[in-house]
Structure formats: C-alpha cells, structure tokens
Amino acid sequence: MSNQPILNRRSLLASMAAAFGATALPPSMGRVAAAPTPAPLLARPVPKSGESVPVIGMGSSRTFNVGNDQAARSSRKDVLRAFFDAGGSLIDSSPMYGSSEAVIGHGLGRLGRLGPQKNLFSATKVWTWRASDGPSQMEESRKLWGVDRFDLMQIHNLVSWEAHLDTLLAMKAEKKIRYIGITTSHGRRHKELMRIMRTRPIDFVQFSYNILDRAAERQLLPLAADRGIAVIVNRPFRRGELFDLFSRHPLPSWAAEIDCANWAQFFLKFIVGHPAVTCAIPATSRVDHMRENMGALYGRLPDAPMRARMLQYLAGL
Amino acid sequence: MFDIYGYSIADFFLYAPETYLRLLAAYNSAYWPAQIVTLGLAMALIALARTPGPAPGRAISLGLAASWAWAGHAFFMERYADLHFAAWIFGWGFFLEAALLLWLGVVRTGLRFAWGPHWTNRLGLALAVFAVALLPLAERLAGRAWSTLDTFPFMPDPVAVATFGFALMARRGAIRLWLLLPIPLAWSVIGAANAWTMGAYENLVTPAAAVLTLAALAGRAIASIPRRT
Numbered sequence: 001m002s003n004q005p006i007l008n009r010r011s012l013l014a015s016m017a018a019a020f021g022a023t024a025l026p027p028s029m030g031r032v033a034a035a036p037t038p039a040p041l042l043a044r045p046v047p048k049s050g051e052s053v054p055v056i057g058m059g060s061s062r063t064f065n066v067g068n069d070q071a072a073r074s075s076r077k078d079v080l081r082a083f084f085d086a087g088g089s090l091i092d093s094s095p096m097y098g099s100s101e102a103v104i105g106h107g108l109g110r111l112g113r114l115g116p117q118k119n120l121f122s123a124t125k126v127w128t129w130r131a132s133d134g135p136s137q138m139e140e141s142r143k144l145w146g147v148d149r150f151d152l153m154q155i156h157n158l159v160s161w162e163a164h165l166d167t168l169l170a171m172k173a174e175k176k177i178r179y180i181g182i183t184t185s186h187g188r189r190h191k192e193l194m195r196i197m198r199t200r201p202i203d204f205v206q207f208s209y210n211i212l213d214r215a216a217e218r219q220l221l222p223l224a225a226d227r228g229i230a231v232i233v234n235r236p237f238r239r240g241e242l243f244d245l246f247s248r249h250p251l252p253s254w255a256a257e258i259d260c261a262n263w264a265q266f267f268l269k270f271i272v273g274h275p276a277v278t279c280a281i282p283a284t285s286r287v288d289h290m291r292e293n294m295g296a297l298y299g300r301l302p303d304a305p306m307r308a309r310m311l312q313y314l315a316g317l
Numbered sequence: 318m319f320d321i322y323g324y325s326i327a328d329f330f331l332y333a334p335e336t337y338l339r340l341l342a343a344y345n346s347a348y349w350p351a352q353i354v355t356l357g358l359a360m361a362l363i364a365l366a367r368t369p370g371p372a373p374g375r376a377i378s379l380g381l382a383a384s385w386a387w388a389g390h391a392f393f394m395e396r397y398a399d400l401h402f403a404a405w406i407f408g409w410g411f412f413l414e415a416a417l418l419l420w421l422g423v424v425r426t427g428l429r430f431a432w433g434p435h436w437t438n439r440l441g442l443a444l445a446v447f448a449v450a451l452l453p454l455a456e457r458l459a460g461r462a463w464s465t466l467d468t469f470p471f472m473p474d475p476v477a478v479a480t481f482g483f484a485l486m487a488r489r490g491a492i493r494l495w496l497l498l499p500i501p502l503a504w505s506v507i508g509a510a511n512a513w514t515m516g517a518y519e520n521l522v523t524p525a526a527a528v529l530t531l532a533a534l535a536g537r538a539i540a541s542i543p544r545r546t
Binding site for chain 2: 061066072239
C-alpha cells in the first residue's frame with residue numbers, strides 16, 4: 001500500500017538491537033551520526049550538566065501499580081527488560097502511584113539493573129503536604145527502588161514546593177541526589193511553574209505535552225530552553241486517547257522519512273522533535289507496546305516543517 | 318494544605334481497571350466460599366428487622382458494625398492499600414463507622430428497625446436486599462467475572478448500600494440515625510469516582526442509593542412536621 005511506511009517493525013527492531021551495543025551516548029542534541037544504518041540512539045543533554053539522556057524514557061503511573069500480584073509483577077519485569085534492551089534509561093515514578101515504586105524496584109533487582117554502570121537514570125518525586133515528611137518519604141522511595149541514590153528528585157505537582165525545594169537543594173549539595181525537578185501533569189498550573197523556572201535553580205521540569213495538547217509550546221518550552229532546564233514530557237499519548245482518535249487511520253507514507261513505523265512512534269517523535277524537549281516518558285504495561293515506543297529512540301527526528309506536516313495530517317483526519 | 322486544584326478525578330485512582338479486577342479476584346478467592354455464609358447471615362440480619370424492638374436493633378447494629386470493620390480491615394488495609402495511597406484513610410473511616418454503630422446501636426440501644434409501615438421502611442428493605450443479593454448479580458449481568466463481584470461484607474459498596482437500607486428501615490424520629498450517614502455518603506462519592514475512572518458504571522448504583530436515601534429521609538422528615546390546620 002502506498003500509504004504504509006517503508007520501514008517495517010522488524011528492521012527497526014534489528015537496528016535498535018544493533019544500536020544498543022553502543023555504550024556512549026551522544027554529547028549533543030539530536031542524532032549523533034549520519035550513518036544510514038543502523039541508526040544511533042537519540043539522546044539529548046541535560047543543559048545544566050551536559051549528561052546525555054535517551055529521548056524516550058518510561059513513565060509508571062497506572063501501568064506499574066499492580067500491588068503484590070506476582071504474575072503482574074513478572075510481566076512488568078519483562079516490560080522493563082524490553083525498555084533496557086532497546087536502550088532506555090530514564091524511569092519516572094512517584095509515591096503517589098501506589099505500588100509502582102516497589103514494582104519497579106522488584107523488576108530492577110530481578111534484572112540486575114541496580115548499582116553503578118547499569119544504565120539506569122532513576123527519577124521519582126516527593127509528594128507530601130508537610131515538608132517535614134519529605135525526607136522520610138524519599139528514603140522510603142529509595143529503599144523501594146533499591147538504588148543508592150536517585151538521579152532526579154522532583155517535587156510532585158508543585159505540592160509544598162517552596163519547603164521541599166529547600167530540602168532538595170540541601171540534598172543535592174550533599175550529593176544525595178544529582179538533579180532537582182518540579183512536575184505538573186496538566187496545563188492548569190503553568191503560571192506558577194513558570195515563576196519557579198524563572199527564579200529558582202531547578203535542573204528539570206516535567207509537564208504534559210503531546211500532538212494535541214500544545215499549550216506548552218507558547219511559553220513553557222521556550223522558557224525551559226532559555227533557562228537551560230531539561231524537559232520531561234508526560235502523557236505523550238494523552239493517556240491513550242490519541243490511539244482511540246487516530247489509530248484507525250493509516251499512518252502517512254511519509255512517516256517513513258522520520259523512521260516511524262507506527263502511531264506510537266509518530267506521536268513520540270513529534271514531541272521529542274521539539275528542540276527544547278529532553279525526553280518523553282510514555283507508560284505501558286505491555287512488552288509489544290514498549291518495543292513500539294522505543295522505536296522512537298532511533299532514526300531521524302522531525303524538523304519544524306515536518307512537525308507542521310504531522311499536525312496538518314492529523315487535522316485532516 | 319491539600320490542594321485539589323491541581324488534580325483530576327483520574328489522578329486519585331492510578332491503577333488500571335485490569336489491575337483492580339485482579340486484586341478483587343485474588344481477594345474474593347482468598348475467602349471463598351465464605352461469601353455464601355455471609356450472604357445467609359446478611360439475609361438473617363434483614364429478617365431480624367421484621368420484628369421491631371431493642372434486641373433485634375442491637376443485633377442488626379452489631380452485624381452492621383462487624384461488616385464495616387471487616388471491609389475496613391480485610392479490603393482497605395490488607396488489599397487496597399497495595400494500590401491506593403489513601404486506602405488507610407478509607408479503612409479508618411470504616412472503623413469509625415463501625416464504632417458509631419456499636420455506640421449508638423449496641424451500647425446506647427438507640428437504633429430500632431422495621432420493614433414498615435412507612436414506604437421509606439419498605440424502600441430500605443428493598444435497598445438492603447439489593448445490596449446483599451442483587452448487586453453482585455447486576456455486576457455479573459454487566460459483564461464482570463464471578464470472581465470479581467462485590468459481595469457483602471467483603472466490599473465497601475454493598476456494605477454502604479446495605480447501611481442506607483437499614484437507615485431507611487430505622488424507626489422514625491431516631492435523630493442519631495443521621496450520625497451514621499456521613500461516612501457511607503462520603504464513601505459513595507469516593508466509590509463513584511473510582512467506578513467512573515474504572516469504567517465500572519454498574520457501581521454507580523452506590524451514589525444513586527445515597528441520593529435515594531437522602532431524598533427519602535428528607536421527605537419523611539418534612540412529612541412528619543405538624544401542619545397548621
């Protein structure tokens with residue numbers, strides 16, 4: 001069919017597997033090498049440090065909150081394995097997500113992904129209304145994950161952010177965490193978030209952004225770029241709604257020009273194609289979906305004209 | 318300060334419907350076939366209400382208190398706490414309702430129940446029977462697996478709906494009755510939010526029962542105001 005992409009999933013996965021052999025992440029934004037195949041892993045630097053982070057990470061809200069269900073824990077371990085096998089690194093969670101942190105820790109332990117040089121970038125959040133409860137909650141999270149320290153600790157949804165920020169700055173100075181971030185998961189508190197971004201020394205910011213919800217393009221993303229703040233994008237699929245809306249339609253044939261083999265990659269590459277985005281964190285409970293998501297970690301990224309074309313295509317559906 | 322402004326309903330139920338149903342299946346199977354025994358005990362409680370009096374009132378209050386305590390412990394504290402950060406708060410709410418029932422209905426013997434003669438009493442009887450025997454069937458008809466049905470007194474929804482039923486069967490003018498309603502009403506709202514998020518629309522019968530109960534009790538109270546002739 002003429003409207004199907006040239007790149008199929010098998011060939012994409014093969015190039016992903018080949019690319020995973022490369023241990024050094026690219027030091028600068030976008031694709032690192034121009035070699036036609038296999039495509040290198042796409043990564044972006046954390047502006048404050050220059051450390052590279054793969055542009056596709058993993059969220060765990062809902063998908064990893066499975067309690068003590070051993071079969072479900074085992075299946076999530078397989079999802080984690082697929083994530084790491086494809087070159088993934090950044091995993092995001094929160095104490096608000098029920099058992100997600102415990103399930104992540106369970107999977108990391110089973111997969112031998114704990115400890116140095118294991119290609120894990122651990123990111124969680126502090127979520128207490130009383131700042132004095134923050135340190136004990138973060139310590140509990142650390143134990144659940146099984147890590148020595150978190151790479152990134154974020155203040156969840158701006159809850160008690162001023163007091164928590166003082167705590168996190170002290171922890172960073174003591175090298176108990178590496179980066180500090182602040183999160184929201186929707187567009188209603190952007191003003192407050194921008195005030196913090198303008199005035200406080202944060203390394204990461206996390207908010208929602210996807211091909212339909214683009215309010216962040218107006219001010220948040222430019223501000224992040226201007227202030228040198230790394231951006232993590234949550235709800236890249238609008239909690240699955242994008243698939244409900246568009247997956248019955250054919251992927252445009254020109255999606256192959258940016259190495260998209262499915263809608264997941266189309267949606268994700270639109271997001272990480274924005275130069276101010278550091279990484280997107282789709283969440284899934286399925287290995288096949290994880291592999292589809294991680295396909296967006298390879299190949300070409302859309303430039304501004306291509307992103308406009310992507311928007312135009314969806315508008316016409 | 319708790320800031321509701323930054324959250325949507327879905328943000329408070331951060332698990333997949335499949336995960337929730339698997340939890341229910343594991344929970345129910347852990348106690349099976351106790352559900353059959355408790356069905357019989359619950360029907361016996363409803364039957365006791367046929368004879369108004371202090372002794373049946375105490376027995377019913379004790380049975381209801383045990384049901385609230387059991388759902389609070391076995392479901393919220395032991396199971397749901399794996400998925401939901403606020404399960405312990407819900408559990409303590411259920412314990413508080415159990416304590417209220419014990420205090421008002423057993424210690425103070427202030428609660429008496431009857432099947433009639435008022436229409437609200439009969440409505441209460443119907444609600445109690447629905448909670449105990451028909452709610453699981455309605456869920457089954459809605460497509461839920463047998464292993465995931467809400468049964469009395471294992472799950473909060475049938476316990477809350479049955480309590481609404483007994484509230485309507487309570488003797489007219491029992492002012493203490495109103496003290497028993499806030500926690501079931503609160504759970505109705507929380508349970509409705511969970512049902513909505515999970516797409517388990519059959520469980521919206523719980524808030525519907527709450528509204529029905531409030532309307533019936535309010536109607537009964539208004540009707541009991543002496544009219545000027």
